[in-house]
Structures are given as structure tokens and as C-alpha cells.
Amino acid sequence: MYKFLNKDQRQELLDELQIERSKRYADRIRVILLLDDNQTYKDISKFLFLDEGSIANYRKRYMEGGIEGLILDEYSTKRTKLNLVEEFQLANELDDRIFASTKEVVNPMSQGTLQSGSMR
Structure with a gap:
């Protein structure tokens, strides 16, 4: 995988991670940051105890809707x-x-x- 975040996007995620109180949403932000650091879905799954399908879904949601898309829960x-x-x-x-x-x-x-x- 390749770096897909620009400097501003990465900083925005880091800033949001500092203030996010929900572990679930913080983990979603961590997923995007780890993917940008060229970590594999498998490795992230082990680090954060998340399903690889969820990781792929979070990446897709971030790419389509930014932080708002990543955090939004649509049950x-x-x-x-x-x-x-x-x-x-x-x-x-x-x-x-x-x-x-x-x-x-x-x-x-x-x-x-x-x-x-x-x-x-």
C-alpha cells in the first residue's frame, strides 16, 4: 500500500485522535493512520483486534467521506x-x-x- 494522506489530512486525524473519547472512533482513526504508515490489514487486525473486513470498510468510508464518513454509524x-x-x-x-x-x-x-x- 502507499501513503494516501497529505500532511494536512494526517495532522487533522492526529488532532482528532487527541480529543476523541470513544475508543471505537479512536480505533477507526488509528486504522487510517496505520494504513497510511503502510501497515497491512492483517497487522492492523492484530494490533487493534479488529476484523480485516472492518478495516477495509473504515478505509473506504474515510476515502469517501473524510473524518465525518469514518465516524458516522449507519445502523x-x-x-x-x-x-x-x-x-x-x-x-x-x-x-x-x-x-x-x-x-x-x-x-x-x-x-x-x-x-x-x-x-x-
Whole structure:
């Protein structure tokens, strides 16, 4: 690989690294700096305990959007498998009690917490 950052870009990343409080975002900045230092994806993966695919993704995001593109998280959500009545019941149940573990929440209908098709 070759150096792809100019002096100003590199300094901007170094400055951002000094003030960044999130380890996740700081690691993304480190990835770009290490790539610019001709480190391989494999080596960076070992240094930072990151997947090589993530490293490639961070490089692409930086090249397309600069620091803002690198830091931006774009997570997509998936539609729930519960119907509207079940969603309502689950929301009420979550408001009414504290669960000791996620296992208690994962399948409340099988535990008898929610009754299919009826509302409290």
C-alpha cells in the first residue's frame, strides 16, 4: 500500500485522535493512520483486534467521506416479528417489571408472560 494522506489530512486525524473519547472512533482513526504508515490489514487486525473486513470498510468510508464518513454509524433496524397487540403487551410488561436477564424478555409468550391475542 502507499501513503494516501497529505500532511494536512494526517495532522487533522492526529488532532482528532487527541480529543476523541470513544475508543471505537479512536480505533477507526488509528486504522487510517496505520494504513497510511503502510501497515497491512492483517497487522492492523492484530494490533487493534479488529476484523480485516472492518478495516477495509473504515478505509473506504474515510476515502469517501473524510473524518465525518469514518465516524458516522449507519445502523439499520429490522422490523419486529411481533404483531401490534404483542408489541403493546411487551411494552406494558417492560414498563411494569424489571427483568433479571434478557432470557426473560426474549420469548415472553412461551413463558406465559404474554397471552397471544389479548391485551392486559
